[in-house]
Structure formats: C-alpha cells, structure tokens
Amino acid sequence: MSALDWCFKKSIWVYHVNAGACNGCDIEILDTLTPYYDVERFGIRLVHTPRHADALLVTGPVTRQVRDRLLRLYDATPDPKLVIAVGSCPTGGGIWHNSYATLGGLANVLPVAVYIPGCPPRPEAILYGVAQALGLVQQQVSAQAYAEVT
Amino acid sequence: MLKHTISELKEALVCLEAGRVTLPYPFAPHAPEGEFRGKPVLNTRKCMSCGACGNACPARLISITDEAGVRTLRFELGRCTYCGNCRDACPQEAITLSQQFELSTASTSDLEIRGEFHLQVCRRCGAPIGTLRQVGVIRERLGVVPELQIADSGFLTLCPACRRASFLDNPALAVEVTRERA
Secondary structure: OOOOHHOOOOOEEEEEEEEEOHHHHHHHHHHOOOOOOOOOHHHHHOOOHHOOOOEEEEEEEEOOOHHHHHHHHHHHHHOEEEEHHHHHHHHHHHHHHOOOEOOOOOOOOOOOOEEEEEOOOOOHHHHHHHHHHOOOOOOOOOOOOOOOOO | OOOHHHHHHHHHHHHHHHHOOOOOOOOOOOOOOOOOOEEEEEEOOOOOOHHHHHHHHHOOEEEEEOOOOEEEEEEEHHOOOOOOOOHHHOOOEEEEEEOOOOEEEEEEHHEEEEEEHHHHHHHOOOOOEEHHHHHHHHHHHHHHHHHHHEEEEEHHOHHHHHHHHOOOOOHHHHHHHHHHOO
C-alpha cells in the first residue's frame, strides 16, 4: 500500500482553484456540494485553505496572471496531493488553447492526476472523476482509431 | 430563545416534508436529459472526411492531414466544448453527440478519435484532391442531373490546377476564345 492509498483511504478534502475559468465549472463544483448530489457522504469536503487540502480542483485554462499563484497554492498543499482538472479548459486549453493570454491547459504547469472534460462537466461527471482519482471506479473512455479498407 | 427554537422546529418540519432528496448517483446510473450533448461520436461509415466539421469547430480540435495517399481526421476531444457545431455542419450527418458524460481520464490521449481515409490523387500531377468517398459522392450527385451527365467525368480525377491547364490545352476551346477576342 502506497502512502497515497493510505492517506486517501477514508476522506479527501479538496481545495477549489479558479485559474481563469468562466465560472461555469465553479458553479458545477458548488452543485456537487448541495444536498442533491451531497459529496460529503463520501467524506469529500471543500476546505478554505490549500494547507488542509488533499486535492486541488483546478478550473480554467491557466492564465498568465494566475500561474505564479497556482504554483504557490500547489507548493502550499501538503504531500501527497492530487491535482484534478475540472472542465475542458484545464484539460486541453478549451477554446483558448492557442491564446497569448493563457498557458493552454493545466498539464503545461502542474502534474495532473485526472482530467474531467466537459463544458462544464455535469456534477455527476465531477463525482465520477474524483472517484476515479481515488481508484474507486474504472475509466470509461479510450482512444478510438479507424482506418478505411479498400 | 423560544422564537429560535420554534424556527428550528419549523425547519425540521420542512426537511421532513421534503424527504430524501439526495440522488443515489454513484450506486445507480443517472441518465441525462434528452437534449444533453455528450461525447461526439463519428460514424466512420458515413464520414467522407471533407473537413466541414473542422471549419465549424470553435475550439479548432478537428485536424486534417494528408500524407502518403491517406487523409487522417483527428478529434482531440480534450478541449471540446460540446457545442454541436460539427454535428450541424456535417453534410453526411456522420457526427452525433452521445449521452456519455463520464469522460474523466488520466491522459488526454484517451479522448482522441482518429480516422484514416484513402485519398484520390490527381492523375496528372499526383497532388491530393480529396478522399475517394468525396469524389464518389460528387459523382453520384452529378449523375442525377441529366444536363451534367454529358460532362466529362474525367475532370473529377484532376486537381483544380490541372483541370484549368487541361481546359486551356484543349485546342477547340482555344479557338473559341480567340474568336471572341477578335
């Protein structure tokens, strides 16, 4: 059993970072905390400081302005930690993937454990992604390739 | 104090009336509403790899590369915004948006769709014109118009530059042009 498994056996506390998101994904993260979805029954809790957090939920395509703050937040989070990218923007840069003002996705700045694509992802998708990061459920998507035969 | 207790009791009654509202989601599936737009699906039987979807895509995630007689159509769905413009732009109705939303992945390369289609090359210069399917579709459409059936279908296997050149090389047409000028 690795240190990560031991630490994350029971509950995971997350810290929510907005790295230039439009607020769509942030609202969906809030939605997962409502009684309707109720992530707290799994011990997942939103905390107010990265020093209490096990995981960072990052939304937004990582703008140039936010990069240094994001790195500081990452350093402030105690090890072992998970970085979860919520939304299409941190996953691949979204529609700002080649903009001068963004760094084109979270993978260019931090090591990401799980990507949750969606614009915005449904609250269920966020739940599923966090569960996947914890190793509770299996990944569903895989690359598809097709070649025409004559 | 009493007021506070009464308000709390009221709240408890409201909660009792509402009952259990939490979804059993992770233990039971929760299907999205009918109009939900999830992961795009490419029907490779219908697709002719024309690239109309790539022009319509706001995130520019659909790329087309022509190499060695093969056209590669590539969807990098990591930055997809699920807008459905590709579905609306597709002339073959080959793209549909599924209801799949559990797309979380450890690597963005899992969100890729790749299709390889054979190219039709120009019979004079060898430059790619389009895919075999595209040329086939155009031939089919020309076939249903009676006035166009007499047109030389050989032009379909020429690239635009060679088509122009072969047109100008045609002596009969050249005579016509000089007559008009005079």
